[in-house]
Amino acid sequence: MAKKTSGFLLGAIIGGTAAAAAALLLAPKSGKELREDLIDQLDDMSEGKASELAGIAQVKGNEIGDFAKHKKEEYSWLGDKISNQVDQAKSVSSDLLENLADKTGDLQEEFKRTSGEVKGRVSELMEEDIVLKEDEISDEIYSALDNEA
Structure with a gap:
């Protein structure tokens, strides 16, 4: 049914345009007036189509x-949830970094x-010339003494 209606409307438009063109061509006017x-009619049709398309675009x-x-x-x-989770992640990471910095500073101290x-103990031992048996000296003291020398 829609095809018949659209076909009829298309035929009516084409027929109307052809009739208007025939009336203009057969009218007793000079070539300049006819042109x-x-x-003018072409401009009117163009403006009407442009207005129609502008209306459709606006809708x-x-x-x-x-x-x-x-x-x-x-x-x-969703945006609120993501924003909250990003804020929470920033807070947690900031706290972790702060704690890590504190612990690193504590360990360094x-x-x-x-x-x-x-x-200081190694220096005291070296000044006192304490004699130790080899089995009483740990590897750590040997390395400390080597580093001091």
């Missing part, structure tokens, strides 16, 4: 905008303190 009339644009707005509202929870104590 001006044809150009479709509004439909797409409404659809996008609806989807944005429908999935707004402990290492410096222990190293200083060992160096």
